[in-house]
Amino acid sequence: MSPLTLTLSSYSRWLCRFKILHSQNALVAFSSTATTTTPPNENQTQSSGPAPPPIRVALTESAGRGVFATRKIRAGDTIHSAKPIVSHPSLSAIDTICYFCLKKMKPFTESQSQGVSFCCEKCKESSKVFYDVEKKADWVDFDDYCRTQGLKFPLLVKRLACMVISGAAPADIVDILQPASLTQRMILKMEEGFCLLRNAFTKANMGDERTYFLTKQWYTAVLARIRINAFRIDLAGGAYEDLLSLAAASIEAEAAVGNAIYMLPSFYNHDCDPNTHIIWIENADAKLKALRDIDEGEELRICYIDASVSCHARQSLLSQGFGFECNCLRCLSGD
Numbered sequence: 001m002s003p004l005t006l007t008l009s010s011y012s013r014w015l016c017r018f019k020i021l022h023s024q025n026a027l028v029a030f031s032s033t034a035t036t037t038t039p040p041n042e043n044q045t046q047s048s049g050p051a052p053p054p055i056r057v058a059l060t061e062s063a064g065r066g067v068f069a070t071r072k073i074r075a076g077d078t079i080h081s082a083k084p085i086v087s088h089p090s091l092s093a094i095d096t097i098c099y100f101c102l103k104k105m106k107p108f109t110e111s112q113s114q115g116v117s118f119c120c121e122k123c124k125e126s127s128k129v130f131y132d133v134e135k136k137a138d139w140v141d142f143d144d145y146c147r148t149q150g151l152k153f154p155l156l157v158k159r160l161a162c163m164v165i166s167g168a169a170p171a172d173i174v175d176i177l178q179p180a181s182l183t184q185r186m187i188l189k190m191e192e193g194f195c196l197l198r199n200a201f202t203k204a205n206m207g208d209e210r211t212y213f214l215t216k217q218w219y220t221a222v223l224a225r226i227r228i229n230a231f232r233i234d235l236a237g238g239a240y241e242d243l244l245s246l247a248a249a250s251i252e253a254e255a256a257v258g259n260a261i262y263m264l265p266s267f268y269n270h271d272c273d274p275n276t277h278i279i280w281i282e283n284a285d286a287k288l289k290a291l292r293d294i295d296e297g298e299e300l301r302i303c304y305i306d307a308s309v310s311c312h313a314r315q316s317l318l319s320q321g322f323g324f325e326c327n328c329l330r331c332l333s334g335d
């Protein structure tokens with residue numbers, strides 16, 4: 001198991017470390033591995049574990065945080081993998097996708113279909129962190145709102161809210177991620193989703209002591225972070241053979257199986273000619289792969305958008321979707 005396939009409790013330990021460094025304005029360089037944040041007495045077998053991933057998170061000159069190689073990485077290497085903080089399948093594919101890990105399953109016959117399904121006992125067990133709370137409430141109105149308006153991100157907020165209520169995640173788990181700047185109009189548009197989410201819990205008689213965190217500010221702040229940090233998951237599937245054909249397959253895949261947010265992958269900056277690629281083979285576990293040889297100290301960057309479009313189109317996608325102007329070498333050359 002990779003050191004980055006962390007449990008939620010490990011994520012919150014990370015969070016503590018990130019927060020301390022951030023609050024001291026001392027986020028200069030630190031190891032990204034879980035082992036360094038674990039006291040030695042908790043992890044006596046770590047010397048026999050897998051090697052830590054060859055990366056560190058540090059400040060870049062102009063783009064905030066970034067991820068850097070701590071040694072030479074070869075083209076095609078898996079740099080690390082990452083489990084989502086929270087993920088949710090697309091509503092249109094809910095009958096054929098594991099409700100926890102987003103793995104594709106065989107379509108059900110109508111008599112078998114019970115709304116949601118899990119690919120294995122492990123996923124069913126793992127889903128208890130949100131599903132035990134979720135199934136106590138009626139989601140018809142909330143899901144209808146998402147379906148009719150074509151919204152996918154409120155579903156991630158709903159799942160996160162269930163995780164917080166069940167005690168599986170702290171309410172501030174995504175605070176470390178950079179938020180999108182929202183206009184007053186965007187905030188107003190989010191109000192309906194917030195009211196429907198809040199109502200679903202209220203009608204299910206979940207007391208204020210369990211839903212105290214669920215304010216409009218919390219809903220909006222989480223959505224602002226999901227907006228620029230969520231990954232759309234397209235499963236490459238099948239046999240994993242050639243990295244380049246896999247990269248192409250992942251861009252060409254028609255329908256996303258769902259969306260998810262991750263901790264470490266969110267720290268990767270964008271490049272229109274990236275040296276790193278994020279892929280999903282069979283479920284929501286992300287893999288970060290080197291697209292070419294990378295030197296020690298080099299920043300690892302992924303491409304947030306479809307890189308095949310023109311420079312002008314890329315700039316407009318990045319500024320509208322992510323709020324920045326791209327100054328990568330490809331854009332500077334006008335390609």
Ligand SMILES: [Zn+2]
Nearest residue numbers: 098101119123
């Ligand atoms: Zn599963």
Ligand SMILES: [Zn+2]
Nearest residue numbers: 272326328331
């Ligand atoms: Zn660019």
